[in-house]
Amino acid sequence: MSLLEIAHLTGGYGETDILNGIDLTVEQGEILTVAGTNGAGKSTLAKAVMGLLPRASGRIALDGTDILAEPVERRLALGIAYVPQVGNVFASLSVLENLQVVQGVRDAKARIAELLDAFPALSERRRARAGSLSGGERQQLAFARALMARPRLMILDEPTAALAPARVVESFERIRALPALGVSVLMVEQRARQALSVSDRGCILDGGKVAMLGAAAGLLADERAAALYLGRAGGA
Amino acid sequence: MFGALLVAGIVHGLIIGLAALAVTLVFGIARFPNAAAGDTMTAGAYAGLLAHQASGSLALAGGAAVAASGAVSLLGYLLVFRPLARRPVASLLVAAIGVAFVIRAVLGLIFGHQQQVFQVPLAWPIEFMGLRIPPMDITLATVAACALAAAFGVLHLTSIGRQMRAVADDPDLARVSGIRPLRVMIALWLLAGAAAGIAGLMLGVKTVVSPEMGWEGLLTAFAAAILGGIGSPAGAVLAGLLLGIAQEVSTPYVGFTYKIALAFVVMLAVLLVRPRGLFGRMEGVR
Numbered sequence: 001m002s003l004l005e006i007a008h009l010t011g012g013y014g015e016t017d018i019l020n021g022i023d024l025t026v027e028q029g030e031i032l033t034v035a036g037t038n039g040a041g042k043s044t045l046a047k048a049v050m051g052l053l054p055r056a057s058g059r060i061a062l063d064g065t066d067i068l069a070e071p072v073e074r075r076l077a078l079g080i081a082y083v084p085q086v087g088n089v090f091a092s093l094s095v096l097e098n099l100q101v102v103q104g105v106r107d108a109k110a111r112i113a114e115l116l117d118a119f120p121a122l123s124e125r126r127r128a129r130a131g132s133l134s135g136g137e138r139q140q141l142a143f144a145r146a147l148m149a150r151p152r153l154m155i156l157d158e159p160t161a162a163l164a165p166a167r168v169v170e171s172f173e174r175i176r177a178l179p180a181l182g183v184s185v186l187m188v189e190q191r192a193r194q195a196l197s198v199s200d201r202g203c204i205l206d207g208g209k210v211a212m213l214g215a216a217a218g219l220l221a222d223e224r225a226a227a228l229y230l231g232r233a234g235g236a
Numbered sequence: 237m238f239g240a241l242l243v244a245g246i247v248h249g250l251i252i253g254l255a256a257l258a259v260t261l262v263f264g265i266a267r268f269p270n271a272a273a274g275d276t277m278t279a280g281a282y283a284g285l286l287a288h289q290a291s292g293s294l295a296l297a298g299g300a301a302v303a304a305s306g307a308v309s310l311l312g313y314l315l316v317f318r319p320l321a322r323r324p325v326a327s328l329l330v331a332a333i334g335v336a337f338v339i340r341a342v343l344g345l346i347f348g349h350q351q352q353v354f355q356v357p358l359a360w361p362i363e364f365m366g367l368r369i370p371p372m373d374i375t376l377a378t379v380a381a382c383a384l385a386a387a388f389g390v391l392h393l394t395s396i397g398r399q400m401r402a403v404a405d406d407p408d409l410a411r412v413s414g415i416r417p418l419r420v421m422i423a424l425w426l427l428a429g430a431a432a433g434i435a436g437l438m439l440g441v442k443t444v445v446s447p448e449m450g451w452e453g454l455l456t457a458f459a460a461a462i463l464g465g466i467g468s469p470a471g472a473v474l475a476g477l478l479l480g481i482a483q484e485v486s487t488p489y490v491g492f493t494y495k496i497a498l499a500f501v502v503m504l505a506v507l508l509v510r511p512r513g514l515f516g517r518m519e520g521v522r
């Protein structure tokens with residue numbers, strides 16, 4: 001059974017549908033990249049899975065249980081975590097407070113110690129205000145905050161968008177390491193080629209529909225995908 | 237002379253600071269200017285007055301003020317502001333003015349409109365470093381300092397306080413961090429109400445208790461909240477102190493009538509130089 005199963009998903013913010021019938025799965029232990037042009041509905045899809053979209057219909061199931069009607073809190077408790085595209089840390093709180101403030105975590109002290117071990121840069125700056133962190137540190141904190149509740153599925157919305165180019169590679173390496181920790185990943189990325197190169201599968205959204213879906217290597221080699229959505233090889 | 241005015245200014249400033257703290261907390265977390273904060277103070281002053289008349293104890297009066305203002309504040313949230321959540325700021329402001337009128341009318345009906353005073357025993361001033369300080373000022377300043385320490389302790393040392401600051405910082409991220417909005421809002425309104433209650437009690441002891449006292453002090457509290465950088469609790473308290481001292485120290489020069497206006501002159505002067513206030517850090521408030 002797929003970890004996440006999305007079927008005939010439609011929805012949007014107001015009257016108009018932004019998502020127009022999406023079918024997609026995320027398997028246990030996999031990284032799936034969602035690419036597509038600006039405004040294709042990538043962030044909207046991410047929000048729908050987290051329960052943040054005002055209106056959605058169809059099916060979203062986690063481990064076979066339909067969660068479409070569940071509120072955000074319930075989805076968090078079921079093991080979904082979300083790192084938004086912007087505003088992914090509490091800038092006025094300290095690094096430590098950003099982790100402490102996450103609710104619904106069993107044995108939070110031990111979990112914080114684990115995460116500070118896993119992110120030594122954060123451990124060094126645990127008393128610093130999150131707003132004073134560098135882009136790379138800030139992203140590590142955003143990941144650590146999302147990992148607090150020991151999620152099984154992490155939704156990342158453009159994790160590298162705010163990073164300096166020099167930090168992008170290490171960021172993708174960090175994402176590549178997540179499945180080994182028991183965390184599957186649904187990642188929205190503009191840097192589609194680099195994202196696909198650390199992913200198992202990829203999907204391309206266009207106009208709120210899945211235009212292409214397949215193995216990451218296959219998409220990278222596909223001429224039509226390259227021409228329409230991924231930009232030239234070596235670019236992006 | 238200057239020293240005595242300075243002491244009076246500090247006490248007055250602590251009152252403004254507590255009221256501004258109530259305003260700025262609500263603004264930072266619930267995101268609207270709570271025009272009912274002044275009348276919440278008044279409710280605390282009357283509760284304190286009753287408790288003081290019955291017991292003669294200022295400590296009990298403080299407890300009663302905190303309880304009454306906290307309850308009024310929470311009721312205002314549950315009955316009015318919660319149903320109106322996510323409405324435009326202007327609607328919430330108008331609703332808050334309505335709540336303020338209701339509180340004032342109820343207090344007027346129960347207690348009448350004549351001014352009442354706390355019967356506190358007269359005591360000789362205490363000589364300290366050449367200053368003659370009324371013992372009541374020392375008591376009030378101590379009460380205010382304890383109240384502020386408690387408020388900042390809640391905000392910075394407790395889990396619910398951290399959650400409140402997280403919601404103030406980014407409500408959407410707070411939601412996906414599992415923070416439950418209702419709990420945070422209840423804590424917010426209780427804390428803001430308690431701060432207003434202590435402010436009301438102090439104002440009542442220093443001046444007179446009347447149904448209009450809080451409403452009349454509201455603009456000064458708003459001025460301090462803005463001056464401190466709206467949404468910044470420490471800024472609100474420091475700006476309150478600054479305005480309180482400026483008002484008292486300038487009284488011999490500008491006279492009693494204009495000392496209220498002075499708060500606004502100071503506020504405007506600072507805002508021209510620093511648009512986000514002295515300690516401003518809240519950005520992107522809707």
Ligand SMILES: Nc1ncnc2c1ncn2[C@@H]1O[C@H](COP(=O)(O)OP(=O)(O)OP(=O)(O)O)[C@@H](O)[C@H]1O
Nearest residue numbers: 013014018036037038039040041042043044045190
């Ligand atoms: N909060 C919102 N309210 C109303 N419409 C929105 C909102 N957010 C996005 N939209 C609209 O939904 C459509 C899809 O937006 P979405 O953010 O999902 O695109 P995206 O694929 O993530 O694009 P980008 O690459 O720019 O991040 C756009 O037409 C956008 O204008």
Ligand SMILES: [Mg+2]
Nearest residue numbers: 042043044085
């Ligand atoms: Mg997006």
